[in-house]
Amino acid sequence: MKLLSLRMHHLRMPLVSPFTTSFMTQTHKRCFLVEAELEIADGRVVTGWGENVALDRPYYSAEYLDGSADVVARWIAPLLFAVDVLTAETVGHHLRAIVGNPMAKAAVEMAVLDAQLRAEGRSFASYLGAVARAVPSGVSVGIQDSVEATVRAVGGYVDEGYARIKLKIRPGADLAHVAAVRREFGDDLPFQVDANAAYTLVDAAHLQRLDDFGLLLIEQPLGEADLRQHAQLAGQLRTPICLDESVVSAESAVDAIALGAAAIINVKPGRVGGYLEARRIHDIARAHGIAVWCGGMLETGVGRAANTALAALPGFTLPGDISGSDRFFADDIVTAPIRMHDGVVDVPTGPGFGVEVDRERLERYRTAVVDVGV
Numbered sequence: 001m002k003l004l005s006l007r008m009h010h011l012r013m014p015l016v017s018p019f020t021t022s023f024m025t026q027t028h029k030r031c032f033l034v035e036a037e038l039e040i041a042d043g044r045v046v047t048g049w050g051e052n053v054a055l056d057r058p059y060y061s062a063e064y065l066d067g068s069a070d071v072v073a074r075w076i077a078p079l080l081f082a083v084d085v086l087t088a089e090t091v092g093h094h095l096r097a098i099v100g101n102p103m104a105k106a107a108v109e110m111a112v113l114d115a116q117l118r119a120e121g122r123s124f125a126s127y128l129g130a131v132a133r134a135v136p137s138g139v140s141v142g143i144q145d146s147v148e149a150t151v152r153a154v155g156g157y158v159d160e161g162y163a164r165i166k167l168k169i170r171p172g173a174d175l176a177h178v179a180a181v182r183r184e185f186g187d188d189l190p191f192q193v194d195a196n197a198a199y200t201l202v203d204a205a206h207l208q209r210l211d212d213f214g215l216l217l218i219e220q221p222l223g224e225a226d227l228r229q230h231a232q233l234a235g236q237l238r239t240p241i242c243l244d245e246s247v248v249s250a251e252s253a254v255d256a257i258a259l260g261a262a263a264i265i266n267v268k269p270g271r272v273g274g275y276l277e278a279r280r281i282h283d284i285a286r287a288h289g290i291a292v293w294c295g296g297m298l299e300t301g302v303g304r305a306a307n308t309a310l311a312a313l314p315g316f317t318l319p320g321d322i323s324g325s326d327r328f329f330a331d332d333i334v335t336a337p338i339r340m341h342d343g344v345v346d347v348p349t350g351p352g353f354g355v356e357v358d359r360e361r362l363e364r365y366r367t368a369v370v371d372v373g374v
């Protein structure tokens, strides 16, 4: 394929309620979609869509939205416009000189992959080798102002039928909230927590107290660079440690597994540079008997559809953060957003990621369009 054009649609979408993590509160989702036109061998022009998941502040990862957009426009696009025979599988190779910026690379690789699969009339799930037609739907619950508010928020999602609850925690909003959720909803509720790097090894004795609550896992208790320290903490906790921020590539996944820093891995395609690297991490983890699940970054319907297909691979043995579109958005920008029913979401079957961008809604939430020149 030959890349003909690349357009970035910058969006700002209101969230149905504020989402608080240990590092920030979001009331709106800002992101950009990548729309790429590619000419395929028979002369047809095919359009593909990708989504950039960088947050607007560099608090979750070094990469942040405006920086990521700059990297796409100034550094990624020129390298790909220069390629005569471009495939989704070679995007990473052509971008190898660019250090870091996995979310920028992932968004563009996604658009090329979507176009390539649409040209073949093939679904992303089929391309990946997905084995499930529906996947369990977990929900990520933000930090609330009070224990009562946490119980209320969790109760709403339990009533809706979510298959698993993940509660965000931070020092000062942890044990009491977790204890109250267990008390209210019982020991059978599949329940886990996510600290987003808010603790240090000094907190080990405090974190040990979470062992009483039968959690599925604790996600990223320590810092992104703290692989060795996570391994040390693992020796002091019964609750399995799952890494998110620390796993930025297949290599770092291998290191985390070898060090005993991760019993479980949260695979987020944007964080690791794309869906192809995400699949490699799935394969490596599976070979080591390490469970993986699909994380989320409050994606729109485009990213959510792709995540659902990824989560249908056989090694994704824990419910992912793949809630229905209505968990975050009153109005999505695709025509048929992902819906949770009976605790699951259905894996899209249409060509590419299997969703159509709704131009009218796209324009409703669009703040800027950037055409990246050849």
Ligand code: OSB
Binding pocket: 021, 060, 139, 140, 194, 196, 244, 295, 296, 297, 298, 299, 321, 322, 323
């Ligand atoms: O740590 O998993 C995280 C959202 C933004 C940044 C980091 C995280 C999250 C979530 C949201 O937990 C999960 C979702 O998209 O449903």
Ligand code: MG
Binding pocket: 194, 196, 219, 220, 244, 245, 266, 295
């Ligand atoms: Mg996380």
